[in-house]
């Protein structure tokens with residue numbers, strides 16, 4: 001495994017971690033796969049209270065000593081007391097004494113950010129979380145959140161970033177470089193869209209570049225991300241074969257001319273219809289997250305019966 005510094009800290013995290021969104025399906029298989037991935041070095045596991053799977057993730061990480069556990073508080077819980085309660089719930093579900101990285105899942109413009117960040121600082125002071133992170137924050141939101149804390153630094157921003165979704169390149173990449181912020185690339189394989197018929201030509205191009213290195217297109221797509229100094233990625237994989245394949249995205253590097261070739265190709269294709277169309281609505285308040293969380297918890301309970 002390769003490692004990168006987490007934000008401005010002296011701590012290193014693996015460049016590939018485990019994404020767990022939608023991992024409710026076959027619980028036994030999910031747990032086995034997560035444990036396998038950790039064993040192979042992907043010892044950073046990302047979950048969220050909204051995913052409804054923290055209990056399952058807690059079971060999966062049990063017994064490992066050095067797993068870095070990242071979870072997120074849902075936007076409808078951004079009031080001070082709600083953040084504290086949500087964190088306590090997550091600790092309990094995960095079965096850990098401390099969360100390594102506690103992230104704000106999405107901005108919620110209806111709650112003063114100072115109140116939310118104050119709660120995160122308190123949790124850090126109380127030893128319940130080790131690091132503070134955000135997710136889906138743009139540069140302005142990030143700066144506001146950072147400025148509203150007294151003694152802590154935000155170490156990371158978890159953002160949608162893949163060959164097909166490159167919004168963060170507008171300014172977040174540069175900002176993270178200047179300020180030593182780790183960007184955790186979520187949906188790094190475009191939630192599987194990379195492998196769909198719609199992007200067949202892209203797949204052919206990536207595969208042909210991969211062939212020169214003895215690599216697959218998934219490995220090229222992940223290598224393309226983590227080649228960025230401050231970027232780590234958290235692909236979700238439900239099989240050991242996919243975990244193994246993704247692991248081989250490290251230990252080699254695309255050349256500069258291959259990166260240019262990919263960039264040139266991408267400038268000529270239509271990217272994914274971005275979730276950013278809905279971003280302003282999502283960020284307005286946390287009503288939606290309450291609904292999503294309830295739905296996911298129900299689904300999780302149903303699976304576990």
Ligand SMILES: NC(=O)c1ccc[n+]([C@@H]2O[C@H](COP(=O)([O-])OP(=O)(O)OC[C@H]3O[C@@H](n4cnc5c(N)ncnc54)[C@H](OP(=O)(O)O)[C@@H]3O)[C@@H](O)[C@H]2O)c1
Pocket residue numbers: 018019020021022046047105135136158159185186187188189190191192195218234235236237238239241242243245246
């Ligand atoms: N902060 C946020 O708002 C946010 C939002 C979305 C996601 N996330 C995080 O990011 C993680 C990853 O994102 P994601 O789940 O949307 O999508 P992703 O990791 O981009 O893609 C997952 C899809 O790719 C497939 N896949 C994985 N490895 C593969 C390989 N080597 N070859 C072919 N297919 C492969 C998976 O199939 P199998 O399952 O069959 O292996 C799955 O269908 C999530 O699990 C979650 O932890 C965060």
